[in-house]
Amino acid sequence: MKAIYDLFGRILLSVLFFFEAIDSIQFFEATKVTMTQHGIIWQQDFLLTTAIVILFLGSTLILIGYRSTFGATLLLIYWVPVTLITESFWSYPKSEMRDVAMHFMKNIGIIGGLLMIYVNGAGKYSIKRLFATSRVPGA
Numbered sequence: 001m002k003a004i005y006d007l008f009g010r011i012l013l014s015v016l017f018f019f020e021a022i023d024s025i026q027f028f029e030a031t032k033v034t035m036t037q038h039g040i041i042w043q044q045d046f047l048l049t050t051a052i053v054i055l056f057l058g059s060t061l062i063l064i065g066y067r068s069t070f071g072a073t074l075l076l077i078y079w080v081p082v083t084l085i086t087e088s089f090w091s092y093p094k095s096e097m098r099d100v101a102m103h104f105m106k107n108i109g110i111i112g113g114l115l116m117i118y119v120n121g122a123g124k125y126s127i128k129r130l131f132a133t134s135r136v137p138g139a
Helices: 002-026 028-037 044-064 068-086 094-120 127-133
Strands: none
Touching: 002 028, 002 044, 002 094, 028 044, 044 068, 068 094
């Protein structure tokens, strides 16, 4: 049963990051405006394109279970700074602090899920395990 939960958790985390990447593509210019609002003005096109590539690559690796620790590392490299920059609830006025703090805590939970994949790997149902357990005919 643990293997099924590992797979389900990987699917849910991957969907989240795939959605983030697709949303960033669809709203590329609006995302750049948001970056400007948070003080990120240096090489926005490069940073955003790199973030999209990291999101797609990391979530794909986690989803298929091949080099999932590398995929989790990529997503952590993206997600931790984004969380600290965009959800810095301590710098918001009291009226908005509670809402932003909830988003911050949600992101901390996602970081926890990525750390669990980093530590535990992909689990039983993964491409890596399929490669490791299959035999080449005639060998």
